[in-house]
Amino acid sequence: xxxxxxxxxxxxxxxxxxxxxxxxxxxxxxxxxxxxxxxxxxxxxxxxxxxxxxxxxxxxxxxxxxxxxxxxxxxxxxxxxxxxxxxxxxxxxxxxxxxxxxxxxxxxxxxxxxxxxxxxxxxxxxxxxxxxxxxxxxxxxxxxxxxxxxxxxxxxxxxxxxxxxxxxxxxxxxxxxxxxxxxxxxxxxxxxxxxxxxxxxxxxxxxxxxxxxxxxxxxxxxxxxxxxxxxxxxxxxxxxxxxxxxxxxxxxxxxxxxxxxxxxxxxxxxxxxxxxxxxxxxxxxxxxxxxxxxxxxxxxxxxxxxxxxxxxxxxxxxxxxxxxxxxxxxxxxxxxxxxxxxxxxxxxxxxxxxxxxxxxxxxxxxxxxxxxxxxxxxxxxxxxxxxxxxxxxxxxxxxxxxxxxxxxxxxxxxxxxxxxxxxxxxxxx
Numbered sequence: 001x002x003x004x005x006x007x008x009x010x011x012x013x014x015x016x017x018x019x020x021x022x023x024x025x026x027x028x029x030x031x032x033x034x035x036x037x038x039x040x041x042x043x044x045x046x047x048x049x050x051x052x053x054x055x056x057x058x059x060x061x062x063x064x065x066x067x068x069x070x071x072x073x074x075x076x077x078x079x080x081x082x083x084x085x086x087x088x089x090x091x092x093x094x095x096x097x098x099x100x101x102x103x104x105x106x107x108x109x110x111x112x113x114x115x116x117x118x119x120x121x122x123x124x125x126x127x128x129x130x131x132x133x134x135x136x137x138x139x140x141x142x143x144x145x146x147x148x149x150x151x152x153x154x155x156x157x158x159x160x161x162x163x164x165x166x167x168x169x170x171x172x173x174x175x176x177x178x179x180x181x182x183x184x185x186x187x188x189x190x191x192x193x194x195x196x197x198x199x200x201x202x203x204x205x206x207x208x209x210x211x212x213x214x215x216x217x218x219x220x221x222x223x224x225x226x227x228x229x230x231x232x233x234x235x236x237x238x239x240x241x242x243x244x245x246x247x248x249x250x251x252x253x254x255x256x257x258x259x260x261x262x263x264x265x266x267x268x269x270x271x272x273x274x275x276x277x278x279x280x281x282x283x284x285x286x287x288x289x290x291x292x293x294x295x296x297x298x299x300x301x302x303x304x305x306x307x308x309x310x311x312x313x314x315x316x317x318x319x320x321x322x323x324x325x326x327x328x329x330x331x332x333x334x335x336x337x338x339x340x341x342x343x344x345x346x347x348x349x350x351x352x353x354x355x356x357x358x359x360x361x362x363x364x365x366x367x368x369x370x371x372x373x374x375x376x377x378x379x380x381x382x383x384x385x386x387x388x389x390x391x392x393x394x395x396x397x398x399x400x401x402x403x404x405x406x407x408x409x410x411x412x413x414x415x416x417x418x419x420x421x422x423x424x425x426x427x428x429x
Contacts, residue, residue: 003081004059006074007052009041018070019043020207021063023157026076030058038076040157041069042207046305046341047334056080065153066164068206148175159184160301160334167201183301208303219365223279223400227360230413232421233381235391240423250318257393258296258350259321260420261373265348266292266313266320267429268415274408275369276345279400286403295347295364296324298331306364307336308344352376358394368400369409371416393420 009019019041026038035051038058042048060077063069148156148163152175156163161183168175205213237260244250269276269292277288294312298305307330309315309323330336344367351359352375361370374394381390397413404412418425 003079005054005056005078005080007038007054007076007078008072008074009069010050010071018068019048020068021065021075022047023065023153024061025049026058026061028058028060031082032056032058032078042302043338046208046336046338047302048337052076052078054078054080057082148180152177152180156180160332162301164203164206165301208300208305212304215365216362219363222281222365223363223368224402225360225363225398226401226404226406226409227396227398228406228409228413229358230395230397230417232393232395232417233383233390234376234393234420236422236424237420238376238391250321253318253321254325255317255321256324257352257373257376257420258348259317259324260423261348261350261371261416262294262296262309262312262320262324263317263426264416264419265294265346265371266315267419267426268412269313269346271415271429272408272412274404275399275412277403278345278366278368279402289345291345293343293345295341295344295367296327297347297349297361297370298328298336300331300334300336302334305331305336305341306344306347307331307340308342346370348373352393358396360396361398363398363400368403369412370398371413372396372398395420 020043022040022042024039026032026036032038032052033055034053037049038052040047040049056078058076059079061075062077063073063075069075147168153163155161155177156175159180161180163175163180166175166179166183169179170176234257237257241255241257241260244253244255273288276292277286280287291311292313294309295306296309298307307327309320309327312320312323315323327336327340330340344364346367347361347364347370349359349361349370350373352373355375357377358374359372361372363370372395374396376391376393378389379392380387381392382388383390395413395417397409397416399409399412415429419429
């Protein structure tokens with residue numbers, strides 16, 4: 001007798017209540033094995049691939065790509081006994097908690113979600129994770145589902161393009177291969193009539209963009225920000241970078257100004273531990289951390305994310321360079337896991353890659369400081385009483401004035417500047 005089991009959308013150990021379905025890796029009739037990846041979802045933090053804990057044959061997909069689904073909602077049904085001889089199917093089985101434990105990399109826990117009540121209505125009762133006997137298709141929240149054929153969806157995934165950010169240029173607003181390739185190359189989007197003759201398009205606020213906005217608003221209104229600026233001559237740093245490129249030890253290693261900044265931040269944080277502490281409002285304590293989990297703000301097709309280099313203070317310059325390269329490569333592919341973005345202690349953002357001189361960055365929640373790197377440009381600079389053309393960089397540091405006083409913030413920024421202006425100074429730290 002066939003035995004059908006429903007695979008619910010799992011909480012990916014983040015405490016989230018919903019996620020967007022990005023891509024299915026299976027279709028009805030496919031045979032799957034235990035822990036095979038069956039679907040890619042996008043949570044409020046990152047894109048995550050989910051494995052299935054059973055082997056069998058897929059009988060039904062309950063949701064379409066682009067739909068938003070609450071945790072616990074059945075998204076797939078599988079026949080775990082496809083060789084059953086009975087013509088009468090067995091009742092659909094709801095997955096028990098212990099059955100979900102084979103999910104690789106994710107904790108299986110009982111989750112209670114609270115539906116958001118509409119204005120003027122009573123709050124909806126909490127819904128347990130257990131799946132209903134007969135799942136119904138879940139309508140896409142916000143009413144927007146990108147219109148694109150499967151090959152175009154696959155191309156967008158391969159190129160790291162979020163279809164939700166595109167306006168299709170084909171009839172009816174359908175997204176074409178050319179639209180995806182144009183977005184991947186950074187070319188301007190061709191204006192498209194997408195609604196009632198209007199040259200406007202509306203994109204639901206969801207996923208990474210929604211999480212980033214909420215975090216930045218929370219930080220801006222919670223932590224009293226102070227921003228200081230420092231302009232330095234980094235000609236010696238750039239010359240040292242050229243020497244490293246030619247050295248045998250750094251052969252094949254990508255060393256960038258961000259690499260030097262990461263090392264400088266780690267060294268300077270040891271001299272000013274307040275910069276690497278955090279304000280705990282609930283406990284009314286300042287938590288000092290004897291490690292540096294360095295966040296690197298990265299612009300991706302899905303929005304701004306901040307993956308971390310764990311224990312960056314224990315890494316050599318070469319190891320930092322390799323870690324930063326790996327981190328940015330994974331981020332561009334949209335494969336950064338939620339765990340890789342949690343529990344940072346201080347962050348660096350690099351607006352210089354966009355040709356921008358400086359900025360006033362917002363501190364990430366759970367941290368007390370963020371360093372911004374501007375563009376390195378040839379500028380006139382006084383050297384030994386003479387004006388010369390030098391490589392000049394502007395730094396800006398935002399810090400939480402509850403934790404970091406002006407003295408500590410200034411000392412930290414000065415230390416970072418000194419290390420970038422003359423890398424040999426690291427020998428004195």
